[in-house]
Amino acid sequence: MNGSFQIARFFGIPIVVNASWLLTLAFVTTMLALRFYPEVIPPRSPHRDDEALHWVMALGSGIVFFLSILLHELAHSMVARKQGIPVRSITLFIFGGVSQIGGEAKRPLHEFAMAIIGPLTSLAIAGVFFGAWSAMGRSEEKPFAIVVEWLFFMNLIVAGFNMAPGFPMDGGRVLRALLWGVSGNLHRATRLATLAGRALGYSLMFIGAFAFFGLLRWIDPWSGVWFIILGLFLESSARQSWYQARILDTLARYSAEEIMTPDLETAGREERLRYLANRGGRRFIFFVSDPDESVVGVLTEKEVAPVGDDERLTKSAGDVMLRPQDVPVAAPREDGASLLQRMEADAVWHLPVVSEGRVVGVVSKETLLRILARNLIPQPGLAG
Numbered sequence: 001m002n003g004s005f006q007i008a009r010f011f012g013i014p015i016v017v018n019a020s021w022l023l024t025l026a027f028v029t030t031m032l033a034l035r036f037y038p039e040v041i042p043p044r045s046p047h048r049d050d051e052a053l054h055w056v057m058a059l060g061s062g063i064v065f066f067l068s069i070l071l072h073e074l075a076h077s078m079v080a081r082k083q084g085i086p087v088r089s090i091t092l093f094i095f096g097g098v099s100q101i102g103g104e105a106k107r108p109l110h111e112f113a114m115a116i117i118g119p120l121t122s123l124a125i126a127g128v129f130f131g132a133w134s135a136m137g138r139s140e141e142k143p144f145a146i147v148v149e150w151l152f153f154m155n156l157i158v159a160g161f162n163m164a165p166g167f168p169m170d171g172g173r174v175l176r177a178l179l180w181g182v183s184g185n186l187h188r189a190t191r192l193a194t195l196a197g198r199a200l201g202y203s204l205m206f207i208g209a210f211a212f213f214g215l216l217r218w219i220d221p222w223s224g225v226w227f228i229i230l231g232l233f234l235e236s237s238a239r240q241s242w243y244q245a246r247i248l249d250t251l252a253r254y255s256a257e258e259i260m261t262p263d264l265e266t267a268g269r270e271e272r273l274r275y276l277a278n279r280g281g282r283r284f285i286f287f288v289s290d291p292d293e294s295v296v297g298v299l300t301e302k303e304v305a306p307v308g309d310d311e312r313l314t315k316s317a318g319d320v321m322l323r324p325q326d327v328p329v330a331a332p333r334e335d336g337a338s339l340l341q342r343m344e345a346d347a348v349w350h351l352p353v354v355s356e357g358r359v360v361g362v363v364s365k366e367t368l369l370r371i372l373a374r375n376l377i378p379q380p381g382l383a384g
Contacts, residue, residue, distance in 0.1 A: 003018060003019035003020070004016045004017065004018045004019070004091060005017060006089075010074060010090075011074075011077075011078065011081075013074070013077055013087050013089065013090055014088075014089040014090070015070065015089070015090050015092075016089050016090065016091040016092070017091070017092050018091055018092065018093040018094070020093050020094035021066070021092040021093050021094060023094060024093075024094050024095075025062050025063070025066065028058075028061075028062045028065070029055070029058045029059050029061075029062045030058070031058075032054075032057070032058035032061055032062070032150075033051075033054045033055045033057070033058035033059075034054075036058075036150075037054045037057050037058060037146065038051075038054055040140075040146060041141070041143075041146065042140060042141055045141050047141075047143055053143060057143055057146070057147050060147060061147050061150055061151065064147075064151055065151060065154055065155075066092060066096075066097075068122065068125050068151070068154075068155050068158070069092070069096050069097045069158065070090065070092065070097060071121055071125060072097065072118045072119075072121050072122050072125075072158065072162075073090045073097040073098065073099045073118070074090060074099075075117045075118055075120075075121040076099045076101070076114060076115075076117060076118045076170075077090060077099045077101065079113055079114045079117045080099070080101045080103075080114055083105060083106070083110050083113075083114065085101055085102065085103040085104075085105070085114075086101070086102040086103060086345040087099060087100065087101050087102065088100040088101075088102050088345060095230065095233055096158075102341055102342075102344055102345030103338075103341045103345070104248065104341075105177075108177045108178075108180040108181035109177070109181070111173060111176065111177035111180065112174060112177035112178070112181075114173070115170045115171075115173030115174045115177060116170070116174055118162060118170045119158075119159040119160075119162045119163050119170050119171075120159075122155045122156075122158045122159035122162065123155070123156070123159040125155045126152050126153075126155035126156040126159060129148050129149075129151045129152035129155060130152045132148050133145060133148045133149045133152055136148065164200055165193075165196050165200070166193075166196050166197035166198075166199070166200030166201070166234060166238065167190070167193035167194045167196060167197040167238050167241055168194075168197060168237050168238060168241045169197065169200075169234070172193045172194075172196060172197050172200075172238075173193070175192075175193050175196060176189045176190055176192075176193035177189075179192055179193065187245065187249050190241070190242065190245040191242065191245075194238045194239070194241050194242040194245070195238075196238075197234060197235070197237070197238030197241070198234075198235050198238045198239060200231075200234055200238075201231045201232065201233070201234035201235025201236075201237075201238060202231065202235060203231070204227045204228070204230055204231030204234065205227070205228050205231035205232060205235070206231075207219070207224070207227050207231075208223075208224040208225065208226070208227030208228035208229075208230075208231060209224065209228060210224070211223060211224025211227060212224035212225060212228070246376060247337075247340075247372055247376070248337040248340070248341075249337070250336075250371065250372060250375045250376060251335065251336030251337040251339070251340055251368060251371065251372070252335045252336060252337040252338075253335075253336070254335065254336040254371060255332065255333050255334065255335055255336070256330045256331065256332055256333070256334045256335075256336075256339060256351075256353045256361075256363050257332035257333065257353065257355075257360075257361070259336060259363055259367050259368070259371065260330075260353045260360070260361030260362060260363045260367075261361055261362050261363075261364070261367070262360065262361045264287050264359060264361070264362060265280070265284065265285065265286050265287065266286065266287050266288075266289050267286040267287070267288050267289070267299060267317050268288070268289065268317065269288055269289075269290065269296065269297075269316065269317055269318035269321075270316050270317070270318065271316060271317050272312065272313060272314070272315070272316055273304050273307055273311075273312040273315050273316065273317065273319075273320065274309075274312035274313050276299065276304070276317060277301070277304050277312060280301065282301065283300075283301055283349045283350070283364070283365075283366070284300060284301055284350075285298065285299070285300045285349075285350040285352070285362060285364075286298070286299045286300075286317065287352075287359065288317045288318065288321045295324055295359065296318075296321075296324070297317070297318065297321030297322060297323060297324065298321060298322045298323075298324060298327045298352070299317050299320065299321045299322070300322075300348065300349065300350060301349070302347070302348070303320045303321065303322060304320065307320060327352060328342060328346050328348060328351060329351060329352045329353070329354040329359075330342075330351040330352065330353045330354070330363055331353070331354070331355075332353055332355050332360065336363075336368055336371065339351055339363055339368065340365070340368050343365050343368075349364060349365050349366075350362050350363065350364050350365070351363050
């Protein structure tokens with residue numbers, strides 16, 4: 001996402017904050033400080049009119065609440081990694097958090113486990129806060145107890161809301177896993193789950209519109225605006241998820257050996273980077289060889305990019321190339337969907353295809369994009 005920055009790394013997973021999250025934190029903090037806490041603290045309490053305390057309570061509530069969301073997403077990520085699915089990052093943004101998972105589950109049970117663990121984590125966190133609140137005698141007057149009570153209810157709401165059966169929410173993924181398990185057809189299960197997600201999005205938009213125009217007394221107009229924005233986001237996410245599913249389903253029909261380019265671009269160890277960059281263009285892969293034509297390294301635009309223009313005149317392929325064993329490779333029978341997911345996860349444009357220890361070809365992302373264009377973009381009819 002644009003406007004994002006990394007703040008930490010847990011278990012090797014980058015934790016990223018998008019600028020939009022700061023707006024949400026500011027909104028939540030302001031609403032709690034100006035409206036919620038002044039109203040719920042009993043009139044007889046000495047803390048009722050302590051505005052500074054209200055702001056401290058609000059800011060603490062907001063930060064701890066988003067830490068709870070981070071734990072929710074971290075649970076998704078850890079289960080994904082346990083199944084061998086790479087996790088690129090966890091991002092906090094305007095609507096909460098999202099795990100950038102670089103692949104799909106291979107079995108319905110794996111999908112179910114990866115989806116359900118998030119709401120279960122939020123439920124467990126709610127249980128911890130409920131236990132802490134109970135230990136305080138469920139006080140309605142002590143500021144700390146009031147904050148803990150709010151955190152209990154909010155995590156309970158997060159667990160319940162995420163189980164709404166609309167893809168790509170957790171409940172929608174649970175629904176897809178169940179449909180997939182019953183039908184044995186992931187494509188059809190994804191289609192139904194994303195339709196449910198879009199229906200949920202439209203429902204939230206309609207509810208929000210009615211509330212905004214005062215037709216629903218139990219929802220204030222500004223909350224109605226939030227419902228509309230959330231509905232737009234869910235509908236768009238569900239639609240994009242279906243399109244991504246179509247992409248992967250299309251590419252899964254092709255194997256690496258069917259779409260690879262057998263002609264390998266080679267370069268000498270002493271060839272200068274300026275020459276190779278000009279010869280390769282924007283995206284390239286060269287197999288660096290010794291005089292006896294044995295491959296000793298691999299060079300792509302990623303290795304050349306950090307080298308300045310002046311240095312490219314003096315540095316050679318042998319100075320910055322990767323060792324062959326450090327380069328991600330593809331197997332001949334690996335399908336195109338897996339290839340694209342690994343390219344995205346490893347941020348590479350090419351994957352060498354290796355058979356019995358020998359490079360037999362290269363698959364490029366450009367080739368995969370051409371396949372998608374040919375299969376998914378409507379072609380104009382031929383004049384007859």
